[in-house]
Amino acid sequence: MFRIAPTPTPLSPELTERASRIEPATVGHVLNRGFALGIHPVTRANRFAGTALTVRLSAMDGTALHYAADEVQPGHVVVIEMGQDRDRASVGAMVSFALSLRGAAGIIIDGMATDIADLEAHGVPVFARGLSAVTTRLLGNDGDVNLPVSIAGAIVRPGDLVIADPNGVVFIDPSEFESMYQHLSDLQDMEPPAKEELRRGVRLSDKFGAADLVKRAVIHIDR
The missing domain is CATH 3.50.30.40 (Ribonuclease E inhibitor RraA/RraA-like)
Incomplete structure (x- = not known):
């Protein structure tokens, strides 16, 4: 059939x-x-x-x-x-x-x-x-x-x-894409300037927030 x-x-x-x-x-x-x-x-x-x-x-x-x-x-x-x-x-x-x-x-x-x-x-x-x-x-x-x-x-x-x-x-x-488009476009547009910041010495973990996330939940291990 x-x-x-x-x-x-x-x-x-x-x-x-x-x-x-x-x-x-x-x-x-x-x-x-x-x-x-x-x-x-x-x-x-x-x-x-x-x-x-x-x-x-x-x-x-x-x-x-x-x-x-x-x-x-x-x-x-x-x-x-x-x-x-x-x-x-x-x-x-x-x-x-x-x-x-x-x-x-x-x-x-x-x-x-x-x-x-x-x-x-x-x-x-x-x-x-x-x-x-x-x-x-x-x-x-x-x-x-x-x-x-x-x-x-x-x-x-x-x-x-x-x-x-x-x-x-x-x-x-398609309607979901329309609602997301500006956010997706902004995400892509931020990459070139972000790379320039990293080239100038900004740390990756500081730029995107990983450093703060780790600080909130870190457990330091003494060896």
Whole structure:
């Protein structure tokens, strides 16, 4: 059985442009959820942001992904759940080429990819657990398109904001990102002047408060 829900409208270019300024690691200073742990770029990847279009594959059946590829609009990030399958690649030369023609901003797979030379040539950033020569098949058995998926411990809903760079991937509700944006931007903006202070001799523990935290709870050990 295939469950197909409406395709989310891509988030506004203004929002995704702001999001592309923010590193996932900066979000990691604020949130402890929404991160796809263990997923890393298998192609060259600069930071990008986009709108989650979700796919769940079942067993070795890649049918739902081929269907979803035709639903992709510019700015969508195709987010693929593969259950416990850590062996088979769901994205290779033809799927990545089709997604590049549709304007996909990225591909996130909780599983494997293949055909690395083609993936690189097509230019859509691909994040996965690794590479495999074993692939899915078109079986017509089961799958979901645009329903919530589980990606490396993160629950991803269609329409979620995706931010990815070589350090990792984070999924955020767009309205939550909007409420956090100024704080995240401020966190990033403080790094260059903070480095200058350290260069001038300010101690790291004084700059960010670790010294005071230790003083409040220190127990000195005499040896």
